[in-house]
Amino acid sequence: MPLSGWGRMPVVAGDEIRSEDLRRITEDVPLTRGLGRAYGDAALPAAPDTRVAGSRLADRILAFDRETGTLHAEAGLALSQVCDVFLPRGFFVPVTPGTRDVTLGGMVAADVHGKNHHRDGCFGEHVESITLRVADGRIVPCSRTDEPELFKATIGGMGLTGHILDVRVRLIKVPSPWVVQETVPIGGIDEFVDTLRASSATWPMTAGWIDCLSTHTLGRGILYRGRWAEATEARAGHPRTPRAATVPMMAPRGVLRPATIGLFNKAYYARASRTAGTRVIDPYEFFYPLDRLRQWNLLYGPSGFIQYQCVMPTDENGSVVRRFLQLAIRRRDVFLCVIKDCGAEGLGTLSFPKAGISLALDMPFHDGTQPHVDEMNEFVAAAGGRIYLAKDALTRPQHYRAMDSRIDRFLCIRRSWDPDGRIRSALSVRLFGW
Amino acid sequence: MNVVFLGATKGIGRSLARRMAQRGDRLFLFGRDADDLERTTADLNVRAVSGTTVAYTVCDLEQPDGFPEAFDRAASHLGRIDAVVVTAGLFATQDVLERDRMLTQRLLTVDFVNTILFCEEARTRLLGAGGGTLCVFSSVAGERGRTSVVLYGAAKAGLTRYLEGLDHRYYTRGLRVVCVKPGFVRTGMTAGLPEPPFAADPDDVARQVLRGIDLASPVVYAPPVWILVMALVRALPRYVMRRSQF
Numbered sequence: 283m284p285l286s287g288w289g290r291m292p293v294v295a296g297d298e299i300r301s302e303d304l305r306r307i308t309e310d311v312p313l314t315r316g317l318g319r320a321y322g323d324a325a326l327p328a329a330p331d332t333r334v335a336g337s338r339l340a341d342r343i344l345a346f347d348r349e350t351g352t353l354h355a356e357a358g359l360a361l362s363q364v365c366d367v368f369l370p371r372g373f374f375v376p377v378t379p380g381t382r383d384v385t386l387g388g389m390v391a392a393d394v395h396g397k398n399h400h401r402d403g404c405f406g407e408h409v410e411s412i413t414l415r416v417a418d419g420r421i422v423p424c425s426r427t428d429e430p431e432l433f434k435a436t437i438g439g440m441g442l443t444g445h446i447l448d449v450r451v452r453l454i455k456v457p458s459p460w461v462v463q464e465t466v467p468i469g470g471i472d473e474f475v476d477t478l479r480a481s482s483a484t485w486p487m488t489a490g491w492i493d494c495l496s497t498h499t500l501g502r503g504i505l506y507r508g509r510w511a512e513a514t515e516a517r518a519g520h521p522r523t524p525r526a527a528t529v530p531m532m533a534p535r536g537v538l539r540p541a542t543i544g545l546f547n548k549a550y551y552a553r554a555s556r557t558a559g560t561r562v563i564d565p566y567e568f569f570y571p572l573d574r575l576r577q578w579n580l581l582y583g584p585s586g587f588i589q590y591q592c593v594m595p596t597d598e599n600g601s602v603v604r605r606f607l608q609l610a611i612r613r614r615d616v617f618l619c620v621i622k623d624c625g626a627e628g629l630g631t632l633s634f635p636k637a638g639i640s641l642a643l644d645m646p647f648h649d650g651t652q653p654h655v656d657e658m659n660e661f662v663a664a665a666g667g668r669i670y671l672a673k674d675a676l677t678r679p680q681h682y683r684a685m686d687s688r689i690d691r692f693l694c695i696r697r698s699w700d701p702d703g704r705i706r707s708a709l710s711v712r713l714f715g716w
Numbered sequence: 717m718n719v720v721f722l723g724a725t726k727g728i729g730r731s732l733a734r735r736m737a738q739r740g741d742r743l744f745l746f747g748r749d750a751d752d753l754e755r756t757t758a759d760l761n762v763r764a765v766s767g768t769t770v771a772y773t774v775c776d777l778e779q780p781d782g783f784p785e786a787f788d789r790a791a792s793h794l795g796r797i798d799a800v801v802v803t804a805g806l807f808a809t810q811d812v813l814e815r816d817r818m819l820t821q822r823l824l825t826v827d828f829v830n831t832i833l834f835c836e837e838a839r840t841r842l843l844g845a846g847g848g849t850l851c852v853f854s855s856v857a858g859e860r861g862r863t864s865v866v867l868y869g870a871a872k873a874g875l876t877r878y879l880e881g882l883d884h885r886y887y888t889r890g891l892r893v894v895c896v897k898p899g900f901v902r903t904g905m906t907a908g909l910p911e912p913p914f915a916a917d918p919d920d921v922a923r924q925v926l927r928g929i930d931l932a933s934p935v936v937y938a939p940p941v942w943i944l945v946m947a948l949v950r951a952l953p954r955y956v957m958r959r960s961q962f
């Protein structure tokens with residue numbers, strides 16, 4: 283069975299063993315996969331024809347405390363289920379990525395961040411404890427007080443410290459199940475960075491979309507700012523889970539091309555500019571716009587695509603984002619770009635975010651992609667930034683090492699729990715050699 | 717509705733039990749592993765509309781002697797039993813079964829003999845209380861002798877016929893038999909098998925089964941497209957079936 287990440291590049295022959303009994307199937311495999319939404323090779327086996335465990339059927343809620351909001355669940359529980367069960371009761375995850383099709387285990391392993399990163403940090407900040415099957419087969423509970431080093435290395439550790447079996451995380455109480463969103467058209471990249479930062483002071487959630495194919499101005503786009511609606515301003519009733527359309531099959535090569543996406547972007551920008559202002563919308567529209575189209579990754583065709591996401595500190599050099607963007611869009615093949623300002627570095631030993639501006643760029647994969655990624659990585663490393671492993675497929679080990687001085691600390695912890703290097707992924711072998 | 721549920725810990729049974737709990741049905745679970753039942757009970761209790769509590773007792777389909785006592789416990793917890801759902805069963809591929817006579821015996825015993833013994837106990841209890849619903853998972857595998865499911869299909873064919881007879885014999889006395897024939901569903905049971913066309917997710921199948929239970933449909937194909945697929949397969953001539961791989 284061919285296995286791949288969301289970008290469908292690379293593709294590795296492997297076998298994903300799925301069972302409701304995650305404890306049983308993690309006994310003798312090197313890696314656990316969730317819903318496969320990491321873009322690159324984070325959830326792929328290191329060697330072809332290897333069996334990996336699939337957690338998606340291990341999706342039971344084990345306990346929920348209405349007073350504290352603490353949810354204890356098996357690692358395969360999907361975020362979509364958490365939304366369906368808990369939003370009607372006034373609870374939501376403290377941090378959400380841009381899709382609901384992820385598992386709790388995956389959210390811990392990637393230490394996902396969201397539109398509220400500048401205020402609430404990563405998902406891991408809100409995790410109370412994790413049950414882990416470590417390399418020698420033992421089942422080890424860990425938390426800030428039990429095995430704290432293992433706990434911190436597991437948060438953002440890309441599944442390399444062991445198999446995450448279950449997770450205890452604190453949900454937040456929301457005043458209503460609706461979101462107040464303000465749409466702000468932005469004329470260019472410098473304005474974007476300034477407005478994002480200024481908005482962070484007053485808005486709990488911010489993120490922006492950039493039209494990278496605009497011939498108009500560099501970094502033209504739309505900034506979205508949001509907060510949970512108070513009960514008095516909420517819409518009547520409960521938001522309905524939206525119906526999703528599904529891309530039925532792999533698109534032929536070249537369906538997405540600069541000309542078509544450029545037109546789409548133009549129309550999208552024009553529409554958003556017309557409807558600029560404040561609206562009360564459902565959280566699915568606010569957090570998960572792309573979930574409206576299932577399997578949208580197939581639109582990129584058989585060669586697949588990559589998402590390149592990096593974060594760069596901007597304190598000393600305000601123009602760094604503009605210069606990076608100029609470099610990134612030179613080939614005119616960035617079809618989607620999301621910008622977000624990140625808050626301080628969090629708990630996870632290897633977690634992605636740090637204070638600065640983060641950009642995520644979707645681009646089709648082709649012969650020129652590897653050198654392009656190399657170039658961007660060199661820029662990011664020189665700027666003191668780093669990349670997000672959950673998106674990565676192409677970064678070279680020397681570039682990654684140049685970006686992150688925490689690697690040795692992480693590998694040391696990993697080594698102490700897994701001296702034989704049993705737990706591994708295609709990503710870990712590519713970047714760390716084991 | 718008060719429901720006795722055998723097989724709620726896994727697969728379609730898990731999804732169906734969740735849908736029942738979410739709409740306010742009262743559930744009493746049977747299963748063979750206490751720890752597994754405990755976890756599923758917790759899951760259902762959190763998902764259930766507030767005020768309902770799910771409970772369980774160990775009842776193993778391989779130990780028919782335990783059936784009456786398990787039903788006694790269910791009755792004392794639930795009071796009246798309105799429905800009995802059976803989704804549990806064993807599955808193995810034809811290749812594996814042909815190599816393992818012990819497993820073959822186990823599978824045929826569990827999926828045919830013991831499932832029927834369980835249904836007999838359920839029937840007695842339901843009829844004793846004036847009627848109710850007996851929903852049992854058979855399979856499209858029992859519709860035709862197929863090269864890939866000779867043994868499993870034989871057990872399910874026998875079970876299907878039993879359920880049909882039960883419906884004919886006791887319908888007028890208030891027993892509503894629902895025979896479910898799922899196609900290929902993405903659960904732990906089918907994990908690792910090559911996925912045929914029309915593969916479905918357990919929650920979609922569970923929704924259709926619940927509708928079948930509410931409408932007391934005697935036969936539920938899930939997803940419904942399998943009605944057409946199996947009509948076609950039943951019509952295939954023998955020389956095609958002999959050469960087929962499915």
